[in-house]
Amino acid sequence: MSDLLWDKPESLRTLLCELVSWQSRSRTEGEINFANNLKAKLTELQYFKKNSNYVNLYEAGQGRKVVTALYKSRESVETIVLISHFDTVGTEEFGNLESLAYQPEELTKALLDHKIELPLDARVDLESGDYLFGRGTMDMKMGLALHMSLIEKASIEKWPINLLLVTVPDEEVDSAGMRAAIPKLAQMQVEHGLDYKLFLNSEPSFSQKPGDTKYYIYSGSIGKIMPAVLFYGKETHVGEPMSGLTANFMASFLTQQMEWNPFFREFDLGESTPLPVSLQQKDLKINYTTQTPYRVEALYNVFLMKRNATEIMNIFHQVATESANACNSAYMKICEREGIEPIGKVNVLHYEELEYYAKGRLGPEVVASLKDEVIANPSWDDREKSIRIADILMTNCQELGPTMILLFAPPYYPAVNASDNPAVIEAVDLVKKIGSEKFDLDVHQIHYFNGISDLSYVSYMDDKQEWDSYERNTPVWGETYSIPFADMQKLNAPVLNIGPFGKDAHKRTERLHMESAFHQVPVMLESLVRSMFSLKEIVE
Incomplete structure (x- = not known):
């Protein structure tokens, strides 16, 4: 010895x-x-x-x-x-x-x-x-x-x-x-x-x-996964507030529903996951102006036990849809009160739907170039890049707005x-x-x-169909972030x-x-x- x-x-x-x-x-x-x-x-x-x-x-x-x-x-x-x-x-x-x-x-x-x-x-x-x-x-x-x-x-x-x-x-x-x-x-x-x-x-x-x-x-x-959302509204001058729709207004409905939402809580073997909370919510405007904020991001922390990415996205979609409906209802009442026509109805889209639409409208080469522009920014981490990719695509496809773009931001455990x-x-x-x-x-x-x-x-046990959902809805997937799911399955x-x-x-x-x-x-x-x-x- x-x-x-x-x-x-x-x-x-x-x-x-x-x-x-x-x-x-x-x-x-x-x-x-x-x-x-x-x-x-x-x-x-x-x-x-x-x-x-x-x-x-x-x-x-x-x-x-x-x-x-x-x-x-x-x-x-x-x-x-x-x-x-x-x-x-x-x-x-x-x-x-x-x-x-x-x-x-x-x-x-x-x-x-x-x-x-x-x-x-x-x-x-x-x-x-x-x-x-x-x-x-x-x-x-x-x-x-x-x-x-x-x-x-x-x-x-x-x-x-x-x-x-x-x-x-x-x-x-x-x-x-x-x-x-x-x-x-x-x-x-x-x-x-x-x-x-x-x-x-x-x-x-x-x-x-x-x-x-x-x-x-x-x-x-x-486990931990981070559902995220880009709220894309309609800009206007602060002096004409009803000519637009602030992303802050939209975000307030979803964040209230995501914070401490028991739908995301899991129970297993006598233990339970902590309730979800927001980890970040911010306006994408860099500088102060009198233009209303029409692009806002939010990241939500969700813990996992048995669920996978597909199941979380399904729940997230349900909560976001209910929040969008509540937002639309409140907005319509305000428009009626003010005697004006609404600018539109808030929709809910998954990131994969946005990218598919953008490729059809702009072409795959343009979409790839726009994504590369974001990826090349050295000052943004994977979370910021994920949101910014959705943002740049929406900026080039504004006819889809106002909308909530649902996606995943790294990391995923x-x-x-x-x-x-x-x-x-x-x-x-x-x-x-x-x-x-x-x-x-x-x-x-x-x-x-x-x-x-x-x-x-x-010891990852889900099949490829389950992790496909994560890949398709994570904007930086295969660029700056990936998970070796196939090799993980070999380590049984x-x-x-x-x-x-x-x-x-x-x-x-x-x-x-x-x-x-x-x-x-x-x-x-x-x-x-x-x-x-x-x-x-x-x-x-």
Whole structure:
């Protein structure tokens, strides 16, 4: 055991702090550099010094890389895929301590001089000495450190099992890293003759409500999809308001119906999805003028359990149609009151209908050119580009207005669940037993991880007809955004998430519970891996 670098709590803590110190905020140079740093760190292991071809980097766009490290046993084709992400959110909220955000030991000490600034629960945790503070300690570089420790031990003790570590960038934004990794996983499955038996993530255990300190493991991950709409009205001068129809007026009807709408809520295995809310609503006018706003966009967050994109679009269409009818009714009453003729009736169209119409009216080449013009704008992200493509097509087909154009804006996370899988049932029972017997810890199972995770991109079960709806109604599909649905279907293995307990992800007070991270979870993960492959149970 003396040859192991990362098998003790102290060495795990040191490894974590080193990983955190490689700051890797999404969309920064740090995120780009992290992959090379990690590859160099992994090749410190004797196994990868001898098998350097088993540590690889793969392109994930914008200079970012996916890192894979394969421990390949000569005795088995059965494989556990260890999934993590290494990007983090920003650190602006750390204020005058921002320079220490990626230095956990120093930050935790420094916070003692600033504890009056902290919420009471964070202050109590700080003074207890049980937590390590810092950006990425909880979400989720500790998960990566645990996977590195597992693969090291497997390589030295020559476990009859394959472990494939996969860690990705960009989970916090669009999951470009995981979407890029999926085709590589499908390729490696064939190239190395691997039989994937489990996709094991180690995202942290999240509290279910403020003050909740229960420890959770997850046998699935909630899905997320973003229905969006371009409201296209009729412009006019503010001095002649009844000569037009503002998009704000139109949007008010749909947004009221979308916010907290129970039609979108799902129930499964005693759990339910959070209700939908609007994530963004804004006028597309760049500058202030006295022209009324006639183009407005809105993005709505919808969580999923069993439903797919087609089902969500059908519900979205129903809600939008009812909202358009209500809008038309209210508008007609106003026109009657003012004694004027209405300018038109608000319609509802899907983006695919708009594009089909535009190609017929303008020609496919013109439509392609208009889309390219939007795609080429470097200052717009995929969400903005999606709306702007619909907008530029509508601007050239204004006879379709006033209308609500329904579409999808990235990202899309399909839901995944393995709660009824026999191997997962056994794994959950084992982890509960280990927690109880070794640590007097109650382990609670949740069927859908509600923090959204990259597990959404494995074990996809719907047929092509279902994902076609997403492709056809996502304006940037195949240009700046895509999902490898076909390769996802090839990765047909159950999922499980077991990670360390922590609090306040994405907050200044993000912190990791050290007993959970350095003592409890390492034992539970190793016991799980050993049990799945009929290895001798871990002996303390």
